[in-house]
Structures are given as structure tokens and as C-alpha cells.
Amino acid sequence: MNQTFNVQGMTCGHCERAVTQAVKTVDPQAEVRIDRASGKVDVQSDQPREAIVAAISEEGYATT
Incomplete structure (x- = not known):
């Protein structure tokens, strides 16, 4: 599932x-594409959105 x-x-x-x-x-098999200029991160993963948000937030980045 693709999540942005x-x-x-x-x-x-x-x-x-x-x-x-x-x-x-969270998902070692995830495909991650980042557009730094727009702040968009596209993730191809079947893991729950909340788990991915939590992992990114733990690195110190505000995520929605």
C-alpha cells in the first residue's frame, strides 16, 4: 500500500x-521515495501508518 x-x-x-x-x-522491505523540497515522503509498505509516523517522529521530524 502506498502512503504519503x-x-x-x-x-x-x-x-x-x-x-x-x-x-x-518498521518495514525492512519498504520502498521509500523522498522529495525534500516539498517535504513529501512516499512509502510503499503494508505496515500501519501510525507505526511509520512514530518511527519518523522518533528521529525528531514532525510528521503528518
């Missing part, structure tokens, strides 16, 4: 890697 998240605070490649790693802690 709005993630605030991503300013560099390190931020993108941190968000990607956070998602992959």
Missing part, C-alpha cells in the same frame, strides 16, 4: 537517510 507523509525539517541528505532508516526499522 508530510515530514518537516528535512534539510539535507543526512535527513533523508535518517527518515529512510526510520521507515525501514
Whole structure:
């Protein structure tokens, strides 16, 4: 299932890697596409949205 998240605070490649790693802690098979300029993170995963939001938030990024 494709899910789109709005993630605030991503300013560099390190931020993108941190968000990607956070998602992959919830679902190692997830496909993650990030558009840093718009703050959009597309995740292809069957895991619950709440679990992905929690993982990204634990990295320090505001997520909706």
C-alpha cells in the first residue's frame, strides 16, 4: 500500500537517510521515495501508518 507523509525539517541528505532508516526499522522491505523540497515522503509498505509516523517522529521530524 502506498502512503504519503508530510515530514518537516528535512534539510539535507543526512535527513533523508535518517527518515529512510526510520521507515525501514518498521518495514525492512519498504520502498521509500523522498522529495525534500516539498517535504513529501512516499512509502510503499503494508505496515500501519501510525507505526511509520512514530518511527519518523522518533528521529525528531514532525510528521503528518
